Amino acid sequence: QVQLQESGPGLIKPSQTLSLTCTVSGGSISSGGYYWSWIRQHPGKGLEWIGYIYYSGSTYYNPSLKSRVTMSVDTSKIQFSLNLNSVTAADTAMYYCARDDILTGASIWGQGTLVTVSS
Amino acid sequence: DIQMTQSPSTLSASVGDRVTITCRASQSINNWLAWYQQIPGKAPKVLIYKASTLESGVPSRFSGSGSGTEFTLTISSLQPDDFATYYCQQYNSYSRTFGQGTKVEIK
Numbered sequence: 001q002v003q004l005q006e007s008g009p010g011l012i013k014p015s016q017t018l019s020l021t022c023t024v025s026g027g028s029i030s031s032g033g034y035y036w037s038w039i040r041q042h043p044g045k046g047l048e049w050i051g052y053i054y055y056s057g058s059t060y061y062n063p064s065l066k067s068r069v070t071m072s073v074d075t076s077k078i079q080f081s082l083n084l085n086s087v088t089a090a091d092t093a094m095y096y097c098a099r100d101d102i103l104t105g106a107s108i109w110g111q112g113t114l115v116t117v118s119s
Numbered sequence: 120d121i122q123m124t125q126s127p128s129t130l131s132a133s134v135g136d137r138v139t140i141t142c143r144a145s146q147s148i149n150n151w152l153a154w155y156q157q158i159p160g161k162a163p164k165v166l167i168y169k170a171s172t173l174e175s176g177v178p179s180r181f182s183g184s185g186s187g188t189e190f191t192l193t194i195s196s197l198q199p200d201d202f203a204t205y206y207c208q209q210y211n212s213y214s215r216t217f218g219q220g221t222k223v224e225i226k
Contacts (some may be wrong), residue, residue, distance in 0.1 A: 100215070103169065104174070105153030106153070109162035112162050118147070
């Protein structure tokens with residue numbers, strides 16, 4: 001059974017780069033048909049799609065975050081990563097990674113990791 | 120970008136009630152719509168995909184319908200475990216968009 005687990009610092013300072021990794025277990029990241037996604041949720045708010053990466057490295061980002069987002073994939077480590085630069089307090093949120101199936105949507109989610117931006 | 124508008128934002132209901140949540144897309148999404156349930160402190164869980172297909176393991180009291188731009192999620196008889204927040208999401212285009220969410224509260 002495929003499982004996802006986010007990891008990364010829980011506290012970063014304004015203007016720094018938020019870096020998170022999602023480790024996939026129980027499956028391969030190289031199989032086609034899946035988009036490896038990042039989604040965030042501000043405290044007490046709704047879900048915001050950040051973007052996704054395909055195993056080939058192709059990416060698609062939310063236009064509102066595109067200028068600050070970079071995603072990468074490491075198929076050998078079965079991991080994919082999110083970098084969000086120039087963070088502010090507005091980037092404080094729970095960050096989820098998910099496997100987005102082109103037929104079913106985001107069918108598998110990590111448990112989420114809370115990132116706080118504060119000096 | 121495709122915008123998703125969900126209504127209502129909050130819904131108060133009792134156990135056993137029939138509940139309907141609506142999601143409207145700003146343009147046709149060809150039924151590429153999913154519904155998620157989120158319990159506080161947990162990651163969202165997919166209930167319905169492709170507008171009306173029930174995810175494996177999801178109780179049959181949940182159903183989805185609609186096409187084009189108008190979609191509904193129905194819970195036929197609300198159970199205690201169903202008090203949660205529900206989100207729609209379009210996955211028609213390369214991008215993805217969530218609705219604002221509907222919180223189902225105990226009346």
